[in-house]
Amino acid sequence: MGKDYIVDFIGVGNNTKLVNAKVLSEYDLIITIGRTVQQCFAVGVPVYVYDYFGGPGYIDGSNFILAEKYNFSGRGFSKLSANELADDIKKHYNQAVLELAHLHSVAQERYNYVEQFDLFYSELFNQESDIRKAQYYTNIEKSRIMTYNKVMPIMLGTNQRSQLFFNAGDGFCEENSIVWYSVENYKIRRTFSINGHVSELRFDPCDAPCRCKVYEFSVNGKKKKIKQLELIITNDPQFIISLSEVEKQEENLEIEIVFQYELIPFEEVINTSMKLIDGLKVENARLKQNFLYRFRNKIQCALTRK
Secondary structure, three states: OOOOOOOOOOOOOOOOOOOHHHHHHHHOOEOOOOOHHHHHHHHOEEEEEEEEOOOEEOOOOOOOHHHOOOOOOOOOOOOHHHHHHHHHEEEEEEEEHHHHHHHHHHHHHHHHHHHEEEEHHHOOOOOOOOOOOOOOOOHHHHHHHHHHHHHHHHHHOEEEEEEEEEEOOOOOOOOHEEEEEEOOOOOOOEEEEEEEOOOOOEEEOHHHOOOEEEEEEEEOOOOOOOOOOOOOOOOOOOOOEEOOHHHHHHOOEEEEEEEEEOOOOOOHHHHHHHHHHHHHOOOOOHHHHEEEEEEEEEEHHHHHHH
C-alpha cells in the first residue's frame, strides 16, 4: 500500500484484542470478513470485504445480497492479486464513503439484536406442529446446530478436525480443502460454496478412528449416494464422493453435509484389528503371534502420534 498508509494487524499472532465500536472508529478503513463487516456498517466505517476465499471488496447495492448470503465471508466472489487488491482499495475508497449512510440504515434494519431476537423467538414458538415431535429440520434443531457450530472452537480437548477436500485438477491437497472443528456424538450440518471446476470430493469426518454416519451429502441440491462405513480404524477416515459430468462442468458447487461420528477407544481399535488379523490363515503360530505383537505396537504409535 505504500509508506503513506499505517496498517495495523489485529488477531491471533498479532495484536489480539476485543474489536468493538471504539476500536473500529479509530480507523479510516477496515479490511475484514464476517461479523466485523456488520459492525462496520453500524459504526459507519468503510469496510473492504476480502480474505482467503476472495471477496466482493467494498459493499454496495451490486454485491450486498450475495455477500450477505455467504455471511460476508468472501465466498462467491473472485480473487485478486496483491497489486489488484491495492489498486481496488484505493480507487473505490471515496465511493465507499458515500455508501456509509445507506449501510448504516441497513444495519439498523437487519442486524439490530433486540428486533432480530424477538423475531426469532416469535417464529420459534409459533410453530403449528407439536414441539415435542420436532424433527431434525425444524427451527428448534436448526438453532441448536447453529449454536453448536459457533461454540465448537472453544470446547477445548474434545474437538476434532473435519475436512472437505476438492480435487481441482491437482489431486487432494491441503490448499484445496476446508477445515472446521467438530465434536463427536452430535449431528452436524455444514454448507459450503466452492468456486471453479471440481472433479471429485473427499470428506474426512475427523482425524481419528471412528464410527461415522453420513445422513446427507448433497451437491447443488442433489443428494449423493455415500457408502456407509460402520467402523473405520484408520487415523485418516475418509469418504470419496464422485461427481457427475454435469457437476464437473459447474462453475460453482453448493455442498451440504449432515453427519455424526463417534470416536473409537484405542483398546477397541486394537481388539477389532486383532480379530481381523487372527482370522488370517497363518500356519506358523509363533510367526502369527510375533506379527500380532509388532502390529499392536505399530498401530499404537500411529494413533498416539501428534
